[in-house]
Amino acid sequence: xxxxxxxxxxxxxxxxxxxxxxxxxxxxxxxxxxxxxxxxxxxxxxxxxxxxxxxxxxxxxxxxxxxxxxxxxxxxxxxxxxxxxxxxxxxxxxxxxxxxxxxxxxxxxxxxxxxxxxxxxxxxxxxxxxxxxxxxxxxxxxxxxxxxxxxxxxxxxxxxxxxxxxxxxxxxxxxxxxxxxxxxxxxxxxxxxxxxxxxxxx
Amino acid sequence: xxxxxxxxxxxxxxxxxxxxxxxxxxxxxxxxxxxxxxxxxxxxxxxxxxxxxxxxxxxxxxxxxxxxxxxxxxxxxxxxxxxxxxxxxxxxxxxxxxxxxxxxxxxxxxxxxxxxxxxxxxxxxxxxxxxxxxxxxxxxxxxxxxxxxxxxxxxxxxxxxxxxxxxxxxxxxxxxxxxxxxxxxxxxxxxxxxxxxxxxxxxxxxxxxxxxxxxxxxxxxxxxxxxxxxxxxxxxxxxxxxxxxxxxxxxxxxxxxxxxxxxxxxxxxxxxxxxxxxxxxxxxxxxxxxxxxxxxxxxxxxxxxxxxxxxxxxxxxxxxxxxxxxxxxxxxxxxx
Numbered sequence: 001x002x003x004x005x006x007x008x009x010x011x012x013x014x015x016x017x018x019x020x021x022x023x024x025x026x027x028x029x030x031x032x033x034x035x036x037x038x039x040x041x042x043x044x045x046x047x048x049x050x051x052x053x054x055x056x057x058x059x060x061x062x063x064x065x066x067x068x069x070x071x072x073x074x075x076x077x078x079x080x081x082x083x084x085x086x087x088x089x090x091x092x093x094x095x096x097x098x099x100x101x102x103x104x105x106x107x108x109x110x111x112x113x114x115x116x117x118x119x120x121x122x123x124x125x126x127x128x129x130x131x132x133x134x135x136x137x138x139x140x141x142x143x144x145x146x147x148x149x150x151x152x153x154x155x156x157x158x159x160x161x162x163x164x165x166x167x168x169x170x171x172x173x174x175x176x177x178x179x180x181x182x183x184x185x186x187x188x189x190x191x192x193x194x195x196x197x198x199x200x201x202x
Numbered sequence: 203x204x205x206x207x208x209x210x211x212x213x214x215x216x217x218x219x220x221x222x223x224x225x226x227x228x229x230x231x232x233x234x235x236x237x238x239x240x241x242x243x244x245x246x247x248x249x250x251x252x253x254x255x256x257x258x259x260x261x262x263x264x265x266x267x268x269x270x271x272x273x274x275x276x277x278x279x280x281x282x283x284x285x286x287x288x289x290x291x292x293x294x295x296x297x298x299x300x301x302x303x304x305x306x307x308x309x310x311x312x313x314x315x316x317x318x319x320x321x322x323x324x325x326x327x328x329x330x331x332x333x334x335x336x337x338x339x340x341x342x343x344x345x346x347x348x349x350x351x352x353x354x355x356x357x358x359x360x361x362x363x364x365x366x367x368x369x370x371x372x373x374x375x376x377x378x379x380x381x382x383x384x385x386x387x388x389x390x391x392x393x394x395x396x397x398x399x400x401x402x403x404x405x406x407x408x409x410x411x412x413x414x415x416x417x418x419x420x421x422x423x424x425x426x427x428x429x430x431x432x433x434x435x436x437x438x439x440x441x442x443x444x445x446x447x448x449x450x451x452x453x454x455x456x457x458x459x460x461x462x463x464x465x466x467x468x469x470x471x472x473x474x475x476x477x478x479x480x481x482x483x484x485x486x487x488x489x490x491x492x493x494x495x496x497x498x499x500x501x502x503x504x505x506x507x508x509x510x511x512x513x514x515x516x517x518x519x520x521x522x523x524x525x526x527x528x529x530x531x532x533x534x535x536x537x538x
Contacts, residue, residue, distance in 0.1 A: 002496040003213050008434030015391030017384030021377025027221040033387050034214040034229075037236045040394060041211050042496060043430045044240050048346075050399035051251040052425040052514075054411075059254055061343065074283045074308065075250035075344045079351060081243060082210040092500045094426060094507045141424065144507040146500045158350050162276050164297075164316035170353050171209060176310075177250065195426040196250075199494070199501040 001202040003084075004039035005031070045089055045198035049075045049177050053096075053139040053192040060097060060139065060192030063181045069106065069120040072191040073179040077112055079156060079172035080149065081198055087151045088173045089198040093129055094144035095179055096193040098137050103189035105131045105142050106180045109196065111152040111173070119180040139192040146199065149175055205355040205363025205380065207242030208235045230369040230383060237364050237389040244275050244349025247327065248400040255404065257340040259288075262332040263404035265345065268444035268482055268534040272393045273322025274361050275349035278315040280329055283308060283344040288337035293330040304340070314350075320360055322393055324444075324536075326482065345402075357381075362389040395537045396430045398441060402532035405446065405480050410531040411519065418459055418518035421530065425515040426507055430537055431493040437503070439493040439537065444484045446532035447473045449524070456528030458519045460485075463512040464492050472522070480531060486538065491515075 002008075010032045014020070051073075053059050063070040080088035095107035108128030110118045124130040127150075131143035153171035160166035177196045183189035212232040219225055247269045257263055280294065284304045293299035294315040302311050313329075327347065333340045355363025357380035367373070368381035376382035401422060403410045413419050429439025445458050452475060461468040471485040492513055494501040507513055515535075521528040 005216050006434045007431075007496060008436065009432055011433075013387065013390065015388050017379050017388040018377065020384035020387050021375075025383075027219060030225070030383070031216060031219050033390065034216045034219055034233060036390055037233055037240065037386070038214055038216065040240050040390070041213075041236055043432075043494065044211075044243065044394065045494075045501075046246040046348075046396065047249040047398055048246060049251070050249040050401075050426065051344075052399075052401075052422045054254070054422060055420060056423055061252070061254075071308065073252060073343060074310065075346060076281055077310065077312075078246070078250075078281070078346070078348060084211050084213045086210050090499070092502065092507075096424075139423065141426075141508055144500070144502075158353060159277050159316060160352065160354050162316070162320070163318050164277075168353060170351070172351070193424065195507070197428070197501070199499075200496065202499045 003042055004035045006035055009036050009039050042200040044081060045200060047197045048078055049194050049196035051194045056139055057137060060190040062187045062190045063183060064186060066184060066186040069180045069182045072181050073194060074176050076176040077174045079174055082173060083201055088149045090146050090148045090201050091196050092146045092199045094141050094195040096139060096141035097189065097191040098139050099135055099183060099189045100137060101183050101185035101188035102133045102135045103181060103183035104133050105191060107194060108178050109147055109149050109175050110178050111149060111175055112154060115176055115178045119178050141193065149173065205238050205357050205365055207238045207353050207355060211239050212236045227369060227371040233386045234364040234366050234369045237386050238355055241274060241362060241389060241392045242352040242355050244351055245272055245395060245397060246348040247271060247397055248345060248347035249397060250344050250346035251401050252344050253342050253403055255342045257331060257333040259333050259337045260335040262330060263406060264328055264330045265402040266326055266328045266405055266446055266532050267400045267402050269327055269397060270324045270395055270536050271322055271349060272395055273320050276317055277350040278317065278347055279350050280313040280347045282311045284311055284340060285343055286338050286340040288340045289334040290340060291332045295327055362392045364389055398427050398535035399425060400534040405531040407529050410529050412527050412529050413519060413521055414527050415520055418520045421519050422517040426513060427491055427515055427535065428501060428513060429491050429493040431496065436493050438489045438491055440488045441491050442484055442486050442536045442538040443471060444482050444534045445471060445530055446480050447476045447483055448478055448480045448529045449476050450526035452477050454524030454526035454528055455522045456519060457522040458530065460487060461516045462490050463514045463516060465490055
């Protein structure tokens with residue numbers, strides 16, 4: 001949901017600091033500055049994953065075992081943006097693939113170290129989306145939606161200056177975007193596409 | 203005295219700013235922190251994708267990407283997911299290469315480039331992966347690159363960091379750069395850009411996209427895309443496409459067609475006589491690709507990617523002249 005009053009940027013505000021000094025500045029100008037910063041933050045979200053097929057019927061990665069949730073792809077890890085309530089920005093997700101037998105795909109956003117448990121759970125947890133069963137040999141998007149991730153912060157090393165100078169450690173929510181599959185027949189399920197992007201919360 | 207970047211995003215209470223009422227220092231502190239938060243978090247330069255590429259032992263491949271960074275980052279981070287019992291080295295554009303051991307069960311690899319200068323220009327970044335002589339075949343399952351976050355911004359014309367102590371309680375409104383209310387307004391001038399996708403295959407004519415077909419053939423199918431919403435009435439945004447192209451001889455031409463499935467509109471990138479040397483070609487697709495809808499939980503207009511109106515692109519290419527082979531090694535979509 002937009003946190004800015006007008007749901008977008010308002011044009012016409014100076015970005016020269018001296019335009020705001022030693023002279024009266026209208027209240028509406030400051031309302032505009034506040035609006036523009038809130039909207040800029042709403043739209044600060046980033047595309048984390050954009051993997052699309054190069055063919056309508058080939059490519060991708062297949063599962064290696066039958067009857068069990070198996071990792072097909074892992075993307076990241078990435079540090080997520082953290083919202084005003086202390087939880088990471090929600091992530092909109094989509095996953096797709098093809099299959100020669102009844103199969104399902106899952107896509108999830110998992111805190112580092114939690115992927116195996118989250119993605120192979122018998123019931124998909126709230127940070128994981130699960131497709132309906134499909135049996136179709138065309139590469140298609142099978143499931144999309146939005147998930148949120150628990151605010152599990154981990155130490156994350158950064159630098160604060162050029163050439164690796166001034167190292168320090170911050171707390172960040174580090175996640176991988178996981179694509180897992182399950183099929184009654186080994187190698188029948190193929191993941192061919194995935195998408196993940198941050199999104200300001202409603 | 204620092205322009206600290208907060209871990210969590212503040213929200214400015216706009217209702218606190220009204221005529222005839224004194225505005226609390228807290229409101230301006232939120233504004234200064236929000237400015238630093240927006241400008242201190244890095245952009246994802248290469249959204250993760252799978253090149254679906256294997257690298258034989260004793261072989262080197264270079265993946266080249268087109269980016270326009272916001273220009274405040276001091277470190278680029280590459281993250282990869284690799285499979286194969288391999289020893290390998292990874293090199294970027296800045297700093298030394300690094301060696302890794304990976305295994306067939308899948309290994310996450312993180313390679314950092316500590317930058318020596320900040321840059322906001324349209325530029326190429328690349329990743330060179332060398333699989334060692336004694337290794338098994340390496341499968342590159344995913345590649346991504348992002349700018350690392352900052353915890354403190356510089357108070358200069360590049361970072362536009364806002365000094366937080368200048369908006370503390372009882373502080374006067376100052377007229378100095380990078381401080382106080384003027385600093386908050388000036389920081390709005392900092393560039394914010396989103397990279398929508400960046401898909402590279404090796405710049406090797408045996409591994410990249412190649413065609414001798416005079417009719418369009420598929421490069422990428424159903425690529426999801428949502429642009430950054432700028433003005434409140436906007437329903438679309440501007441996207442610049444860049445492609446790394448070459449040909450097998452001096453007289454072969456090519457075309458790349460980008461079709462927006464949401465509108466049916468397309469643009470065609472015409473590449474005339476690229477010759478055998480790789481070069482970047484760009485085309486703009488203005489005001490056609492859907493932007494985020496902030497009234498939807500997913501951001502997708504009408505709520506979901508998988509509705510009747512597909513929010514995806516189809517990218518196809520063909521040889522449009524000459525008798526040789528037209529090659530494409532990389533294609534990127536960047537906000538402009």
